[in-house]
Amino acid sequence: xxxxxxxxxxRGLREALAGDERVFLMGEDVGAYGGCFxxxxxxxxxxxxxxxxxxxxxxxxxxGAGIGAAVNGLRPIxxxxxxxxxxxxxxxxxxxxxxxxxxxGGQINVPLVIRMATGGGRQLAAQHSHSLEGWYAHIPGIKVxxxxxxxxxxxxxxxxxxxxxxxxxxxxxALLNLEGxxxxxxxxxxxxxxxxxxxxxxxxxxxxxxxxxxxxxxxSELAQGGIEALVLDLRTLRPLDEAAIVAATKRTHRVxxxxxxxxxxxxSAEISARITERAxxxxxxxxxxxxxxxxxxxxxxxxxxxxxxxxxxIVAAAKGLVARHG
Amino acid sequence: xxESASAEATREFLMPSLGADMEEGTILAWRIAPGSRVxxxxxxxxxxxxxxxxxxxxxxxxVVARILVEVGQKVAVGTPxxxxxxxxxxxxxPATPQTAAPTPPTPEPRPRPAAVEAKPAPPPVAPALTRERxxxxxxxxxxxxxxxVNAEALRGTGPSGAIxxxxxxxxxxxxxxPALAPAPAPDREASRQRVIxxxxxxxxxxxxxxxxxxxxxxxxxxxxxxxxxxxRPVSERVLPAALLLRAVALAVRAAPExxxxxxxxxxHASPALHLGVAIALRxxxxxxxxxxxxxxxxxxxxxxxxxxxxxxxxxxxxxASEMSSSTLTVTNxxxxxxxxxxxxxxxxxxxxxxxxxxxxxxxxxxxxxxxARTIVQATLAADHRVSNGHRGAVFLKAIERALLAPExxx
Numbered sequence: 139x140x141x142x143x144x145x146x147x148x149r150g151l152r153e154a155l156a157g158d159e160r161v162f163l164m165g166e167d168v169g170a171y172g173g174c175f176x177x178x179x180x181x182x183x184x185x186x187x188x189x190x191x192x193x194x195x196x197x198x199x200x201x202g203a204g205i206g207a208a209v210n211g212l213r214p215i216x217x218x219x220x221x222x223x224x225x226x227x228x229x230x231x232x233x234x235x236x237x238x239x240x241x242x243g244g245q246i247n248v249p250l251v252i253r254m255a256t257g258g259g260r261q262l263a264a265q266h267s268h269s270l271e272g273w274y275a276h277i278p279g280i281k282v283x284x285x286x287x288x289x290x291x292x293x294x295x296x297x298x299x300x301x302x303x304x305x306x307x308x309x310x311x312a313l314l315n316l317e318g319x320x321x322x323x324x325x326x327x328x329x330x331x332x333x334x335x336x337x338x339x340x341x342x343x344x345x346x347x348x349x350x351x352x353x354x355x356x357x358s359e360l361a362q363g364g365i366e367a368l369v370l371d372l373r374t375l376r377p378l379d380e381a382a383i384v385a386a387t388k389r390t391h392r393v394x395x396x397x398x399x400x401x402x403x404x405x406s407a408e409i410s411a412r413i414t415e416r417a418x419x420x421x422x423x424x425x426x427x428x429x430x431x432x433x434x435x436x437x438x439x440x441x442x443x444x445x446x447x448x449x450x451x452i453v454a455a456a457k458g459l460v461a462r463h464g
Numbered sequence: 465x466x467e468s469a470s471a472e473a474t475r476e477f478l479m480p481s482l483g484a485d486m487e488e489g490t491i492l493a494w495r496i497a498p499g500s501r502v503x504x505x506x507x508x509x510x511x512x513x514x515x516x517x518x519x520x521x522x523x524x525x526x527v528v529a530r531i532l533v534e535v536g537q538k539v540a541v542g543t544p545x546x547x548x549x550x551x552x553x554x555x556x557x558p559a560t561p562q563t564a565a566p567t568p569p570t571p572e573p574r575p576r577p578a579a580v581e582a583k584p585a586p587p588p589v590a591p592a593l594t595r596e597r598x599x600x601x602x603x604x605x606x607x608x609x610x611x612x613v614n615a616e617a618l619r620g621t622g623p624s625g626a627i628x629x630x631x632x633x634x635x636x637x638x639x640x641x642p643a644l645a646p647a648p649a650p651d652r653e654a655s656r657q658r659v660i661x662x663x664x665x666x667x668x669x670x671x672x673x674x675x676x677x678x679x680x681x682x683x684x685x686x687x688x689x690x691x692x693x694x695x696r697p698v699s700e701r702v703l704p705a706a707l708l709l710r711a712v713a714l715a716v717r718a719a720p721e722x723x724x725x726x727x728x729x730x731x732h733a734s735p736a737l738h739l740g741v742a743i744a745l746r747x748x749x750x751x752x753x754x755x756x757x758x759x760x761x762x763x764x765x766x767x768x769x770x771x772x773x774x775x776x777x778x779x780x781x782x783x784a785s786e787m788s789s790s791t792l793t794v795t796n797x798x799x800x801x802x803x804x805x806x807x808x809x810x811x812x813x814x815x816x817x818x819x820x821x822x823x824x825x826x827x828x829x830x831x832x833x834x835x836a837r838t839i840v841q842a843t844l845a846a847d848h849r850v851s852n853g854h855r856g857a858v859f860l861k862a863i864e865r866a867l868l869a870p871e872x873x874x
Binding site: 391418419420421422423424458459461462 | 621
């Protein structure tokens with residue numbers, strides 16, 4: 139069955155609402171407007187205003203309400219319009235949702251799912267285009283999911299709802315129109331492991347989320363030049379699948395990390411450090427990174443394109459590690 | 465806890481690299497035995513490379529604990545040759561009474577650096593040139609250890625010239641081939657020639673040479689030298705060749721970009737001048753050992769160095785430091801009745817200075833009057849990646865200036 143990433147998200151939401159009375163969706167414009175990215179279009183009509191709730195522009199308040207609902211037995215799905223606005227709810231997410239289980243000595247868990255759009259590529263300028271999922275991956279007590287395929291966009295929500303603890307899902311704005319096949323019997327997917335999306339022995343391209351299609355395209359281009367790139371889709375940034383990262387390094391001995399976040403203090407830095415810790419003696423070249431330029435994401439189309447990771451930059455970075463010099 | 469003054473550290477004395485192209489060496493003789501006390505600069509062994517026989521100095525202080533490689537054995541650069549036991553670094557730091565250094569402050573108590581001291585870096589062979597650590601990837605290092613290959617001696621083909629796993633595997637594969645068929649009896653002359661061939665081939669392949677030449681009036685300098693020699697015993701007389709070396713040593717100051725090494729895509733200027741001197745060997749070979757710190761030497765000292773170097777080169781008694789550290793080379797074909805030489809640069813150096821045979825020629829003096837003068841043609845072959853014709857001309861002009869004011873050459 140062919141679906142777009144957006145349709146896959148909606149299908150996941152509809153099945154979650156239909157399958158469990160305790161599940162409800164709330165957020166800004168998720169109801170009457172159908173979601174500002176049209177993900178929840180039609181759900182209000184189908185499930186009614188008690189299950190699909192429009193909220194005021196008050197991220198801290200409605201994330202806090204979601205935490206309260208979760209603690210009291212419901213299974214809320216809270217939508218934050220973009221990762222930039224999630225910063226208004228940072229206190230609820232980091233100081234409350236992530237800590238309650240630990241601070242209550244294991245008595246109070248928070249089965250909350252928070253979805254938000256992330257990343258650039260659609261000319262939404264600096265306040266709607268950033269990729270801050272790497273920040274959240276710093277926080278113990280939450281899980282960070284970054285679907286980069288249609289199947290993961292569809293299947294990760296169900297698994298997240300089964301998790302007894304807070305799960306954040308970062309939906310790539312740039313991938314909403316991406317189309318892909320999913321099996322007719324597709325369903326919940328594992329959220330604990332990375333996946334090799336393409337096999338190769340010359341260089342490993344490690345990526346996630348919005349950069350995955352670009353990275354796969356770069357791998358195809360590299361193959362035309364005789365370079366076989368392995369593409370590892372991390373899928374989950376916290377907890378990181380360290381074993382998969384080490385295995386990819388051992389297989390190829392050269393690694394390019396593609397991350398739409400800024401390079402400084404990023405998840406790509408964390409991955410690079412883990413490779414150094416766990417697979418240093420496997421490296422036949424320094425770890426290379428393709429990240430976003432260290433500027434607020436520009437509005438102008440050509441500047442935005444220049445600021446974000448691109449197929450050409452990924453190809454160049456991989457060639458720089460593989461090409462023989464001298 | 466304050467370190468005990470008697471804390472001992474064992475260091476490995478490694479087969480040094482006696483030139484950029486050296487991969488292995490054979491121990492011809494040991495000058496030390498277990499129990500010998502050694503100090504920095506002592507000659508401890510005689511080593512034969514494909515190029516020459518050389519005396520090898522040590523850069524550690526201490527007592528020889530064990531000799532690890534016997535006479536006649538051929539080992540790779542970097543192989544431990546002997547174990548030297550020295551007192552803790554703090555205690556064994558050589559006292560330098562000639563420089564009245566202030567008493568160092570009492571060191572902060574800190575953990576014994578024994579683990580760090582266990583594997584010292586190989587002794588520096590070119591003390592004045594700070595070399596960058598060779599780029600060997602972690603995987604290449606690991607595989608090199610497994611295969612017994614000295615990765616540091618290889619040429620890297622990876623990013624930024626890094627030595628990669630493939631480079632190590634290729635070297636290991638190459639090293640295994642001679643084992644299949646017994647190598648023919650080594651013909652030392654032929655193997656030396658092969659080394660020079662490889663070096664010269666590399667030079668012409670990699671270095672974009674440019675050439676300059678100038679006819680210099682050598683008469684005033686020769687007249688000054690003759691007068692100076694006349695008052696001296698024969699053994700202390702100075703040859704014109706030394707005068708030319710002295711002029712080069714002074715001229716380098718005007719053009720520092722011809723003195724140094726081009727490595728890893730960049731020029732590294734050398735603060736010191738180690739002046740290589742091409743010396744023809746009996747049997748037709750050629751060798752270019754260095755006069756170390758040539759710019760610090762007076763004319764008489766240069767003459768002594770030149771004489772000493774020639775004698776030892778022909779006797780096969782050159783030292784490691786002299787073979788590996790030249791930063792600029794001079795080739796003087798003065799005995800051969802040639803007008804000029806367009807020389808080939810020794811990599812990784814960036815220039816070579818040539819002198820033809822001084823000869824009496826018709827010359828015009830400043831007033832346009834015809835006269836007879838002894839003329840020597842000085843040539844410069846230099847690396848256009850580092851300098852250019854204009855800078856080279858400044859250098860040749862500085863040689864001319866030095867030769868026209870010979871009293872300043874003493």
